[in-house]
Amino acid sequence: MLHHIELYVSNLERSERFWSWLLGQLGYEQYQRWADGVSYRADGTYIVFVQAELRYMDVPYHRKRVGLNHLAFRAASREQVDALTDALQDRGITLLYAHAHPFAGGERHYAVYFEDPDRIKVEIVAPA
Structure with a gap:
């Protein structure tokens, strides 16, 4: 755990x-x-x-470098993923892989993907 x-x-x-x-x-x-x-x-x-x-911020974070790629959280339901998707867009947060939303992770993976202010990728996944 x-x-x-x-x-x-x-x-x-x-x-x-x-x-x-x-x-x-x-x-x-x-x-x-x-x-x-x-x-x-x-x-x-x-x-x-x-x-x-400040002395450590000369190289910005990028999820494709060595280190953390993304954080994935469990949603309670597909409805929660949908509600969060709407709320993210209302807040002006750009969705990643919007062209394939909500199945960007595959036909059995219902999720929304976006980035935090430092461009750390965040994923919210509905139960299977």
């Missing part, structure tokens, strides 16, 4: 706006807060967002 994930972000305020809404939709609650970070918890697993130090 996964205990926690910690992500360093380029702009904590911007990332917090994005992730607090999204994680709230998925059942996470704010867990901890300090000057340079915030975390959210659900079912014993938590996700931490920490402001990256």
